[in-house]
Amino acid sequence: MxxxxxxxxxxxxxxxxxxxxxxxxxxxxxxxxxxxPFTIVIPPPNVTGQLHLGHAFDETIQDIxxxxxxxxxxxxxxxxxxxxxxxxxxxxxxEKLRNEGxxxxxxxxxxxxxEVWAWKNKFGNRIVEQLKTLGSSCDxxxxxxxxxxxCAKAVRETFVDLYRKKLIYKGKKIINWCPxxxxxxxxxxxxxxxxxxxxxxxxxxxxxxxxxxxxxxxxPETMLGDTGVAVNPADERYKDIVGKxxxxxxxxxxxxxxxxxxxxxxFGTGCVKMTPCHDPNDFEVAxxxxxxxxxxxxxxxxxINGGKYNGMDRYEARKAIVADLEAGxxxxxxxxxxxxxxxxxxxxxxxxxxxxxxxFVKMQPLAKEAIRVVEDGEVKFVPDRFSKTYLNWMYNVRxxxxxxxxxxxxxxxxxxxxxxxxxxVSKEDATECEACHSHNIRQDPDVLDTxxxxxxxxxxTLGWPEETEDLKYFYPTDVxxxxxxIIFFWVARMIFSACEQTHSIPFHTVLIHGIIRDxxxxxxxxxxxxxxxxxxxxxxYGADALRFNIITGNSPGNDTxxxxxxxEAMRNFANKLWNASRFVMMNLTVDEVKLPGELELxxxxxxSKLNTLVKEVRENLDKYELGIAAQKIYDFIxxxxxxxxxxxxxxxxxxxxxxxxxxxxxxxLYVLTGILKLLHPFMPFIxxxxxxxxxxxxxxxxxxxxxxxxxxxSFPQEEAGFELVMDAIRALRSxxxxxxxPPSRKAKVMVCTAEKGIFEAGAQYVQRLASASEVEVxxxxxxxxxxxxxxxxxxxxxxxxxxxxxxDLEAERARLNKELEKAHAQLEAQNRKLANxxxxxxxxxxxxxxxxxxxxKAKALIANLEESLRALG
RNA sequence: GGGAGCAUAGCUCAGCCGGUUAGAGCACUUGCCUUACAAGCAAGGGGUCACUGGUUCGAGUCCAGUUGUUCCCACCA
Numbered sequence: 001m002x003x004x005x006x007x008x009x010x011x012x013x014x015x016x017x018x019x020x021x022x023x024x025x026x027x028x029x030x031x032x033x034x035x036x037p038f039t040i041v042i043p044p045p046n047v048t049g050q051l052h053l054g055h056a057f058d059e060t061i062q063d064i065x066x067x068x069x070x071x072x073x074x075x076x077x078x079x080x081x082x083x084x085x086x087x088x089x090x091x092x093x094x095e096k097l098r099n100e101g102x103x104x105x106x107x108x109x110x111x112x113x114x115e116v117w118a119w120k121n122k123f124g125n126r127i128v129e130q131l132k133t134l135g136s137s138c139d140x141x142x143x144x145x146x147x148x149x150x151c152a153k154a155v156r157e158t159f160v161d162l163y164r165k166k167l168i169y170k171g172k173k174i175i176n177w178c179p180x181x182x183x184x185x186x187x188x189x190x191x192x193x194x195x196x197x198x199x200x201x202x203x204x205x206x207x208x209x210x211x212x213x214x215x216x217x218x219x220p221e222t223m224l225g226d227t228g229v230a231v232n233p234a235d236e237r238y239k240d241i242v243g244k245x246x247x248x249x250x251x252x253x254x255x256x257x258x259x260x261x262x263x264x265x266x267f268g269t270g271c272v273k274m275t276p277c278h279d280p281n282d283f284e285v286a287x288x289x290x291x292x293x294x295x296x297x298x299x300x301x302x303x304i305n306g307g308k309y310n311g312m313d314r315y316e317a318r319k320a321i322v323a324d325l326e327a328g329x330x331x332x333x334x335x336x337x338x339x340x341x342x343x344x345x346x347x348x349x350x351x352x353x354x355x356x357x358x359x360f361v362k363m364q365p366l367a368k369e370a371i372r373v374v375e376d377g378e379v380k381f382v383p384d385r386f387s388k389t390y391l392n393w394m395y396n397v398r399x400x401x402x403x404x405x406x407x408x409x410x411x412x413x414x415x416x417x418x419x420x421x422x423x424x425v426s427k428e429d430a431t432e433c434e435a436c437h438s439h440n441i442r443q444d445p446d447v448l449d450t451x452x453x454x455x456x457x458x459x460x461t462l463g464w465p466e467e468t469e470d471l472k473y474f475y476p477t478d479v480x481x482x483x484x485x486i487i488f489f490w491v492a493r494m495i496f497s498a499c500e501q502t503h504s505i506p507f508h509t510v511l512i513h514g515i516i517r518d519x520x521x522x523x524x525x526x527x528x529x530x531x532x533x534x535x536x537x538x539x540x541y542g543a544d545a546l547r548f549n550i551i552t553g554n555s556p557g558n559d560t561x562x563x564x565x566x567x568e569a570m571r572n573f574a575n576k577l578w579n580a581s582r583f584v585m586m587n588l589t590v591d592e593v594k595l596p597g598e599l600e601l602x603x604x605x606x607x608s609k610l611n612t613l614v615k616e617v618r619e620n621l622d623k624y625e626l627g628i629a630a631q632k633i634y635d636f637i638x639x640x641x642x643x644x645x646x647x648x649x650x651x652x653x654x655x656x657x658x659x660x661x662x663x664x665x666x667x668x669l670y671v672l673t674g675i676l677k678l679l680h681p682f683m684p685f686i687x688x689x690x691x692x693x694x695x696x697x698x699x700x701x702x703x704x705x706x707x708x709x710x711x712x713x714s715f716p717q718e719e720a721g722f723e724l725v726m727d728a729i730r731a732l733r734s735x736x737x738x739x740x741x742p743p744s745r746k747a748k749v750m751v752c753t754a755e756k757g758i759f760e761a762g763a764q765y766v767q768r769l770a771s772a773s774e775v776e777v778x779x780x781x782x783x784x785x786x787x788x789x790x791x792x793x794x795x796x797x798x799x800x801x802x803x804x805x806x807x808d809l810e811a812e813r814a815r816l817n818k819e820l821e822k823a824h825a826q827l828e829a830q831n832r833k834l835a836n837x838x839x840x841x842x843x844x845x846x847x848x849x850x851x852x853x854x855x856x857k858a859k860a861l862i863a864n865l866e867e868s869l870r871a872l873g
Numbered sequence: 874g875g876g877a878g879c880a881u882a883g884c885u886c887a888g889c890c891g892g893u894u895a896g897a898g899c900a901c902u903u904g905c906c907u908u909a910c911a912a913g914c915a916a917g918g919g920g921u922c923a924c925u926g927g928u929u930c931g932a933g934u935c936c937a938g939u940u941g942u943u944c945c946c947a948c949c950a
Contacts, residue, residue, distance in 0.1 A: 006910075192946090199950085217950065230950095264949075272950045281948045339949075353948095385877065392876070392946070484945085519885085521943085553886050553898070558878080559943090561885060569898055572912040583909030625889070631897070646909075730916095737916040743907055771907085826894080838930035847892050847931090854893060 004585065004693060008578035010542025010571075014685045018132060021688075026070075026702045027137045029077035031473040038074035039477035040066055041458050042138065043490070044146060046085035048092060048123040051130035053516040053524065053550070053562060054483065056534040059136050060547045061513060061626060062481045066137055067681035068621050071706040077474050078137060079461050081144035082124065086409040086450040087181055087346045093119050093408070109407050109445075116408050130535055135543045135684045137702070142470075144461040146453040147410070154460030155410045155453050156427045158501055163414075163425045167362045167500075168402070170414075170423070174280040175401050177354035178344040179301030179314070183405040184358050186449060187398060188488045190342040190351050199337035200322065201269065203330045204229060207245040207254050213238075214332055216268030218339055220325065221318040223248060224306040225296035226255055228274035230285055233259035235270050249330040250321065251307065258289040277355035297352055299405070314352070359403040359412060359446070363496075367394050370496035373505050379495060381510045382624050383557040386484060393488050400493075402449045409447030417441050455493035458506035465501075479624075480507040483515055484557060511624050514559035516550070521561055537567055544683035545570040551682060552630045573634060574686050577679070580642050581690045584668045587653045591695045593673050596663040601725075601761045602648040603667045604718035609640050610674050615709040617678055630682050637675055644726070645671065651768045669694065677707050724755055724796040725762030732770035732799055735792045739806055746773035750789075752867075753797035754780040772801075786871035793819065793868050795861040813872055820865045827858035 005012075021027060029037075040062050045055055062078060070076035093116050094104055104112040124145075131138065144151060162168040176185040200220045204213045213229060226248050231238040242259045255274075262285055263272050276286030277295045286293065296305050303309040303317045312320060325331040342351040371394050373379045374387050381387040403412060414423055415430040422435035432439050453460070458480070462471040476498070482491060491510055498506035517523060518530040525531065537546045548570040554560040599607070613636050620629035645668075652664040672694065680687040680701050691701035698704035732749065741747075749772040751759045756777055759766075763775040778784075780798075788804030791812070833839050833851055840848055 007912075008910095215950085219950085262948085262950095267949060269950095275950095279948080279950080281950080284948085340947095389877075389945070396947080488946095555887070555889095558886095563885070563899080565899060566885085568912075572910095575912050576910065579910035579913085581909085586909070620889085623889075627887070628889075631887070635897080642910085643914080647907095647914095650907095734916060737904065740904075743905065743915080768907095830893095833930085836930055840930085842930055843892070850893070 004578070004582045006579070006582070008542075008575045008686060010544060010574070010685060011539070013689045014133070014135070014538075014543055017685050017688050018135065020692075021137065021700070021702055022140075024700055024702075026700060027078070027139050028141055029075050029139050029474070031469055032075045035073060035075040037474050037478075038066070038069040038076045039079065039474040040077070040479055040481065041079045041461055041477055042081060043480075043482045043486070044081045044083035044144075044454065044457065045127050045131075046088055047082035047120055047127070047145065048089055049085070049127055051127055051134075051534055053532055053534050055127075055131075056134060056546060057513060057516055057550050057560075058481055058483065059131060059134055060550050061511065062479075063134070063136050063547075063684070064551065064626055064681040065479060065481070065511075065621075065624075067684060067702065068706060070137070070702070071677065071680065071704060073705065075473075077139055077142070079142050079144065079474075080128075080131070080136070080138035080140060081457070081461055082127065082146070083450060083454060084120075084145065084147040084409065086404060086406050086447060087183065089116060089120070090406050090408040091181065091346065104407065112407055133535065133538050133543060135547065137684070142461070146450070146457070150463060151453055151456070151460045152410060153427075153466075154456045154464055155448065156413050157465040158456055158497065159413055159448070159452075160425055160427050161501065162361060167365060168359060169362060170357065170359050170403075172355065172357045173360070173399075173401075174277075174283045174353050175356050175358050176342060177299070177352045177356065178347060178349060179297075179299065179352060180347045180349040181344060181406075182299045184354075184356060184401050184403060185344060185351060186401045186451070188451075189345045191345050191348075192340040193343050194338055195341045196336065196338050197341075199268065199335040200325070201332040201334070202249065202273075202325055203332055204246040204249060204271075204273070206241065207247050210244075211241070213241070213246055213257070213271045214269045215271045215273045217273055218337060219318070220321050221303070221309075221314055222275040222278050222296065223273060223321065224251060224303065224309060224317075225275040225277050225294045226251075226253075226273045227276055227286065227292040227294055228255045228289065229257045230260045230263050230272045230274055230289075231257065231270060232263040232265045233261065235259075235263075235265045237270060249328060250324055256289070256291065258285070258291070260285045260288065278353050280353055283355065293355060295355060297354065301352060358401050359414075359444075359448075361400040361402055363397045363399050366496040366500055367397050369499040370394055370492065373495065373499060379505050379508060379510065381512060383512065386487060386510070386512045386557065389484070390487055390492060394492060397492075400449075402452050403444075403446040404449055405445075406447050409450060410453055412444040412446050412448060414444040415441040416444065451489050451493055454490055455497040456501070458494055458498060459502050475502070476504050477507045479509045479511055481511045481513070484512050485515060487512070509624075512557050514554075514557055517559055517561045519561055519563055521559075524562075532562055532564070537564070541567040541571040542574060542685070544574050544686050548573065548630060548634075548683055552627050552634065554627050556624060573638065574683060576642060577637055577675075577683075577686060578690070580637070580646060581672060581694065583646060584665075584672050585694060588665055588669065588694070590662060590665050590669065593669055593695055593697060594666060595670050596666045598659075598663060599667070600652075600660070600663065601718055601722050601758070602645065602765065603663065604715040605722035606640065606645045606648075606667065606671055607713045608715040608719040609636065610671055611710060611713045614674070614678065614707040618706075618709070621681075626682075633675070633679050633682065637679070641671060641675060647769055648765050651764045674707050676701060677704055680704075721755070721758045722762065724758055724794070725765060727794045728759075728762075728792075728797050728799055729766055729769045731792045731794050732766070732772075732801070735790065735801075736771065739790070739803075741771075741803070741806065743771045746771050747801045747803055748773050749775045750782070750800040751775060751777045751797050752780055752782040752800065752864075753777065755796050759797065783871075786868075789871075791816065791868040791871065793861065793864045795857040795864070798864045798868055809872065813869065816865055816869050816872070820862065820869070823858055823861045823865060827855060827862060830855035830858055 066076045066078040176190045197218050199216050202215050204215050241257055244257050245254045248255055274282045276283045276293050298304045301314045303312045309317045344351050414425045417433035417438055418440040419438040420436040422433050424430045424434040433441050458477050462475050494506045545567045549566045617629045649664040652660045676687040676691050688701045753759050759777045767775045789800040790803045792799040
């Protein structure tokens with residue numbers, strides 16, 4: 001046993017404890033046939049990213065679950081890993097190149113990839129180290145990367161399998177294109193933002209000169225790609241001109257006027273220009289009416305096929321075209337108009353719908369099973385409302401565009417034959433065309449969406465498609481923890497991928513948390529500069545304080561605001577526990593955790609409360625109510641253990657009775673040990689540090705068994721009995737404070753009570769905690785002279801303190817009368833309830849009994865108050 | 874257009890299956906360096922649980938509607 005410093009310093013402890021855990025190999029999950037597995041795969045952070053509070057939130061939840069299960073006897077695997085993050089990483093490396101005056105094309109594909117790998121190797125370890133400072137108990141030996149060989153194999157296997165099942169196809173469609181990232185995006189990767197814009201009304205003259213149409217558009221520049229105008233077939237205004245042609249202003253092209261249900265008559269002018277290559281709806285209308293397809297934007301968002309506008313950037317072109325329309329007299333009017341614009345989730349530039357040849361996953365067939373497993377409850381969302389979010393998306397899911405025009409990622413395993421045109425899709429790198437055996441083949445230059453490999457994460461990380469021992473033992477995984485913002489990106493795709501590839505759900509529970517916001521409730525972001533660096537917080541307050549801050553005062557699925565001051569409060573809590581432990585150790589002479597043979601009243605009280613706590617915390621953890629569990633442990637430690645039990649023990653510890661002292665020591669050590677175990681998943685560092693310093697049964701707290709409810713340690717009667725003593729102590733303190741009596745001014749306390757036994761057992765505690773010089777326990781019927789006595793009244797007792805000089809008879813009487821009034825009101829309320837036939841007959845017995853007890857208590861209080869009044873004379 | 878969340882103390886939030894006198898942290902007031910802890914102890918002040926109606930013996934909690942607010946989804950040119 002060693003001396004602990006007075007103030008807890010996490011910096012002295014956390015690194016040392018983490019290394020101890022690593023050295024002990026405690027994070028490593030063995031395939032143990034005698035244990036049940038419990039598996040969580042980490043949502044892989046971007047390999048070159050930095051830890052932010054969102055990660056801290058996510059990882060803390062997972063670490064709590066893993067540590068709980070590990071202590072509870074499971075072979076608990078928390079599998080860590082990182083995502084190659086195609087677009088994000090490529091952007092970063094290209095940025096770096098730009099600063100050197102280079103582009104990726106200068107390096108060529110191979111050279112560029114070398115550069116990215118170098119970048120990955122340089123920064124990839126940073127986030128690992130940061131996760132460690134949080135205390136994450138990941139099985140680092142099983143660390144994975146979405147670009148490593150195992151994951152690559154899973155990607156190929158899946159791609160080829162889906163291709164053979166015709167669930168992956170290549171086709172020309174309107175996709176989302178980011179001109180900045182110069183790649184296609186999936187629907188999920190587009191964020192719609194309401195932006196102020198304009199509605200330009202433009203004249204399209206009829207070709208036969210018989211009139212004109214007014215067309216309203218938010219994007220005049222796309223008229224370069226117009227190949228028709230559509231009206232609603234039921235629109236009387238345009239009945240006669242359907243089938244005619246009009247002339248596209250500035251361009252001069254004659255384009256047909258068609259009738260299509262898609263057009264809403266009461267929006268704008270009821271005429272819609274058709275730009276099939278740059279609008280998904282127009283595309284469909286064009287297909288129905290055989291309109292031409294004119295592509296008018298290139299990969300960078302510059303004009304092509306647009307005559308004099310060629311080469312202009314899309315925004316520049318808009319200005320030029322509006323000006324020309326106005327000059328040519330085609331512009332009728334301009335209205336302000338706010339509409340939602342799709343933006344790229346990585347670079348936030350406007351996304352262009354673009355007609356393009358891409359690879360897709362056919363979603364309908366896959367969605368079927370993904371819907372069923374959630375509808376049938378095989379996969380549960382916590383909180384449940386997110387299953388609705390998920391299902392709604394899945395019901396309406398559209399084909400997933402998976403090809404990206406990037407270099408960093410899993411290259412699409414498709415080879416095109418220059419001789420016969422056949423496409424060879426193969427798990428192994430193809431060397432010849434599988435149709436004509438020509439060697440004149442080229443691999444598709446594109447890579448797969450990053451989320452394609454993430455989708456396989458729960459099983460690819462365990463070795464799939466190989467039937468590995470790990471896969472057999474740890475898969476399906478158990479809980480997936482993530483924010484609601486990536487349900488579509490990731491959760492949904494893991495579910496259907498697992499169902500299709502492994503014929504199993506990937507996990508049975510999806511635990512959804514919200515996002516961490518700044519004190520104003522705004523999203524934290526780099527650009528807003530309101531981010532808080534968790535590493536700095538850990539440095540200042542400790543990882544335990546950060547973890548506890550994040551996890552308390554917040555419920556599943558809800559956003560939470562981050563207050564640095566709360567970290568201070570949690571650091572104080574850690575310090576409180578530290579000092580309580582110090583106190584226990586200072587008084588400790590026993591060297592094993594073992595309860596004494598004889599328990600005193602407060603011992604039974606605290607043990608019974610601890611026992612209840614154990615039961616409740618387990619229930620809360622099992623229901624993923626981590627915040628509630630944490631709050632209960634906090635309350636127990638601070639209030640029950642520190643403010644009451646430790647104080648209650650001081651009398652015995654300082655007393656002459658050696659046996660009583662030892663008894664107190666043993667119970668203190670037992671309860672402290674229980675607390676450390678309960679708290680460990682939440683505050684792993686400080687609890688381990690203390691555990692190592694006190695007598696302990698396990699070599700480390702991290703693998704000590706989590707406490708279990710023990711019926712033998714439940715003492716409801718003693719618990720309730722001791723509460724009577726505590727009531728008396730509180731009442732005495734309160735009265736003394738009211739009268740301004742300092743603690744140093746001790747006074748004798750006479751207890752008049754029917755509960756003589758309990759108060760006799762509690763007398764020493766009343767004496768110490770209520771600043772009494774001595775305590776005398778008398779019967780309830782004590783009728784001695786009470787002149788000059790201060791009377792303190794609780795339902796169980798009348799407490800008399802001789803303090804003649806402080807007694808104001810009138811004030812005393814008034815006070816007692818006031819209390820009496822309150823007690824009567826209370827009793828009346830109770831009696832009204834109990835007199836209600838409906839209540840007594842319909843409410844559960846326990847509730848009625850509780851009400852009766854309350855009435856009894858009120859009656860007892862009234863009797864005591866009346867007695868006190870009588871005694872005053 | 875569809876869907877969801879939130880509205881509880883000055884601030885930020887808990888409050889699970891409806892059942893004491895609605896809780897916590899921070900802030901505030903008063904008194905204490907009581908030999909574990911002033912990052913502390915004790916005692917207090919502060920709430921018509923957004924509004925209206927309903928179900929119920931009983932509603933912060935369940936239902937309907939209203940208002941405010943946040944978010945998600947959707948092909949509103």
